[in-house]
Amino acid sequence: MREISNLEIFVMAKELSCLEGSRIQKIHSLGHNEFRFKLYSANSGDSLLLVDLKKRVALTKLVKEAPQSPPQLVMLLRKRLGGAVVKKVSQHGLDRVLFIDLDAKDGSYRLVFEMFSKGNLILLDEKGVVVACMRSEEWKDRKIKPRHPYSPPATSKLDPRDLTEAKLSSLLNDKKIVACLASCLNLGSLFVEEALTRAGVDYSKKASSLSPEEIAGIHSAIHSVFEELSSPTPRVFYEEGKAVDYSPIRLESKKGLEEKEFPTLSEALDEYWGAGEEKEFESKLSKKKGKLEQALEIQLSSVSEFEGQAEEAKLAGDKLYEHYQEVEAVTKAVRQLHESGVPWERMLEELKKQLPEKAKCVKEVRAEGGVIVFEF
Numbered sequence: 001m002r003e004i005s006n007l008e009i010f011v012m013a014k015e016l017s018c019l020e021g022s023r024i025q026k027i028h029s030l031g032h033n034e035f036r037f038k039l040y041s042a043n044s045g046d047s048l049l050l051v052d053l054k055k056r057v058a059l060t061k062l063v064k065e066a067p068q069s070p071p072q073l074v075m076l077l078r079k080r081l082g083g084a085v086v087k088k089v090s091q092h093g094l095d096r097v098l099f100i101d102l103d104a105k106d107g108s109y110r111l112v113f114e115m116f117s118k119g120n121l122i123l124l125d126e127k128g129v130v131v132a133c134m135r136s137e138e139w140k141d142r143k144i145k146p147r148h149p150y151s152p153p154a155t156s157k158l159d160p161r162d163l164t165e166a167k168l169s170s171l172l173n174d175k176k177i178v179a180c181l182a183s184c185l186n187l188g189s190l191f192v193e194e195a196l197t198r199a200g201v202d203y204s205k206k207a208s209s210l211s212p213e214e215i216a217g218i219h220s221a222i223h224s225v226f227e228e229l230s231s232p233t234p235r236v237f238y239e240e241g242k243a244v245d246y247s248p249i250r251l252e253s254k255k256g257l258e259e260k261e262f263p264t265l266s267e268a269l270d271e272y273w274g275a276g277e278e279k280e281f282e283s284k285l286s287k288k289k290g291k292l293e294q295a296l297e298i299q300l301s302s303v304s305e306f307e308g309q310a311e312e313a314k315l316a317g318d319k320l321y322e323h324y325q326e327v328e329a330v331t332k333a334v335r336q337l338h339e340s341g342v343p344w345e346r347m348l349e350e351l352k353k354q355l356p357e358k359a360k361c362v363k364e365v366r367a368e369g370g371v372i373v374f375e376f
Contacts, residue, residue, distance in 0.1 A: 002245070002272075003054045004115055005188040006096045007225075011232050011248040011265050012057060013091040013098060019047060024084045024102070028066035029074045033119050033134075036066065039086065053119025053134075055273065057098055058266040062274045076132050077123065080104060081111075092152045094159055094186045112150065124150050157186035161226060165219045172207040172215075180207035187222070190247070195221040197253040225249070234268040235261045246272040319376045326358045327374065334365065334372060344370065 004012075022039035025046075030036055033053040040046050050060040070078075084104035091098055096115040102108065108126040122133040122144060130146050137144045142151040158167070163185070171184045181192045196203055199217035201210070210218075228249040237245045238258040245254065246268050262268040320327055333354055334347060342350050344367035352359045363375040 004056050006094050007188055007191055008248055009091055009096055009098055011229055013089055015265055016089040019086045022086050024081050027074055027077045029071050030064050030066055051113055054115050056269045057113055058269045060270055062270055073132055073134055097152055160185050160187050160222050168219050169215055174208050176204050177207040178203040191225055194251050194253045195225055233261055234265040235259045236268050236271045243272045323376055326361050329358045330362055
């Protein structure tokens with residue numbers, strides 16, 4: 001599963017600033033880890049914010065059906081945040097944590113979307129205390145539980161925006177350069193690889209063996225990545241027509257792949273995730289259609305069988321009506337013979353003696369249940 005990176009959240013936080021001033025109208029749960037917020041502003045009208053923890057947080061035009069019975073968390077969010085106004089959208093440092101600050105009827109709140117580990121949605125009051133959360137969690141250095149103060153995750157990684165060539169040199173060790181930078185810088189593996197590609201440095205080269213020129217090249221490449229993130233050009237990459245990745249900026253490391261540029265990262269995410277969800281929906285629809293077609297085939301077969309039985313029953317009824325006098329005389333005689341003690345084994349023989357002409361249409365009289373079989 002493609003997880004959203006910290007630098008993509010960096011871009012998205014700026015993109016979602018368009019929601020500032022909007023009011024929350026509806027909140028839905030769309031299933032495991034997935035939520036949709038409907039907002040409205042007089043300037044831009046309706047907006048749909050889709051949050052799929054770890055995967056994406058973005059505006060969307062793809063409308064998925066919401067379950068009829070919302071979970072308790074959503075009911076609480078509706079109660080506290082219905083009509084709340086978005087004051088600010090921001091990122092915590094360069095981490096995969098997005099904040100939405102809100103003014104509600106009973107005070108100020110902060111929605112926290114933690115887009116790492118298992119993912120979490122947390123509602124804080126104006127004092128930063130957890131009001132509700134999707135899941136309670138506890139680590140050695142922090143705790144997420146109702147009525148406990150919220151602490152964002154700590155990171156030991158360096159903010160790449162604060163990186164100097166001297167600082168970069170001091171970080172280099174005996175690991176491969178790609179692993180060294182990924183472990184030291186809050187950059188994300190995709191953009192570490194992009195910086196190395198732009199600098200022309202082999203990913204597998206030992207970090208401690210880099211020349212001053214290569215260090216300068218990597219530093220410059222990281223700077224260029226952030227320059228482009230400030231003016232993003234979102235795009236989706238394809239292989240044989242299938243969406244395989246996305247990025248908020250151009251990627252030299254993806255050269256050779258077909259790509260399509262989008263006006264916003266939200267639209268690129270709709271394209272990347274929506275195509276897969278549409279295929280998943282079509283697959284489910286196809287399976288359901290197959291089951292319904294199979295059930296229809298069985299029902300049509302049953303209808304055909306019942307129609308045949310009905311036709312046989314009609315013909316039998318017509319024959320009985322045509323030979324009504326013989327049938328009535330035979331059934332009456334059989335009843336009388338049975339009551340007089342004639343055993344079923346001799347019933348047909350006795351019947352033919354009493355009614356030699358009318359009993360010609362009787363094929364057999366069965367002992368079990370006293371069934372008379374006529375043949376016309």
